[in-house]
Amino acid sequence: MSKNTLVVSVVALLLAAVAIVLQFVLPAGRGADYSAEITALTNKVSALEAHQTTPLKIAYLNAEDAFSVFTDAVSDLRQRAVDKQGEIVKLQQQYMASTISKDKFDSQNDQLQVELLQAQLNIDLGTIDKMLASPGFSDMKTDLQKLKDEAQPVVDEMKNLVSTVHVGVIDKTEFQNRYTQVKNAFTQLDQLLTQAATAKIVQAANKVAVDKGYDLVLRTKNVIVYRNTAKLTDITDLVKHELSSYL
Structure with a gap:
């Protein structure tokens, strides 16, 4: 597994964990709004997925x-x-x-x-x-x-x-x-x-x-x-x- 793939997988797992925690820990309609943070993490994952390692030109x-x-x-x-x-x-x-x-x-x-x-x-x-x-x-x-x-x-x-x-x-x-x-x-x-x-x-x-x-x-x-x-x-x-x- 490449370094980029590993990072993407870890971040994806973190997103899933955050979503689960927010769903069950925070009362509905109460607490801080974490949508901005989740969006930022999602964007980072998308950027990593889009990034392709350039092969050596020999x-x-x-x-x-x-x-x-x-x-x-x-x-x-x-x-x-x-x-x-x-x-x-x-x-x-x-x-x-x-x-x-x-x-x-x-x-x-x-x-x-x-x-x-x-x-x-x-x-x-x-x-x-x-x-x-x-x-x-x-x-x-x-x-x-x-x-x-x-x-x-x-x-x-x-x-x-x-x-x-x-x-x-x-x-x-x-x-x-x-x-x-x-x-x-x-x-x-x-x-x-x-x-x-x-x-x-x-x-x-x-x-x-x-x-x-x-x-x-x-x-x-x-x-x-x-x-x-x-x-x-x-x-x-x-x-x-x-x-x-x-x-």
Whole structure:
């Protein structure tokens, strides 16, 4: 039994009790007039009966899909990384088909792997620049600028490594050590940038939820196992539109 139903039942019982008491205790035509009080109680019961508890308005968000707004903003840089991955696959196919030697494969593969890492780094740097230039990220400008400044040594080492690999005079162990260091630094940068983007996705989702009157917004990944689409609303496109306005 709901709280409202319980209250209605109790008040109804009280009304019945009052009516019985007044009928048998008060002499006819004598005593105080309780009709006003009874009317007031009756009105309260009617109001409680008419009151319906409003169900929660719930929505869900595909945050990974919403993140595509950021990658689409630097689609040209992203395409370069995709193209570089294609070159690596082609080289691997040539080696598997025995059309190139092991030494040539190793040399070209090292070069392509470094160029791919540089392309991925450029995606992050381009995204940071895009955010810094956008009024919608003014609340993050200080942190974004700090992130860009801290990434500069990684950018410099990346350029040096690319130049060294192109020349072709580098010890294999030295190359692996330098490559691993740069890749680890890039991974940290990428994680920090992802956190900044995620914070903005949450901000956009909050705005959409408030504007549309939602009480709760769930994330599809690692949260929703099942959803009734008739009762839950997907606000991913609305959030993506909001994010686009920031950029």
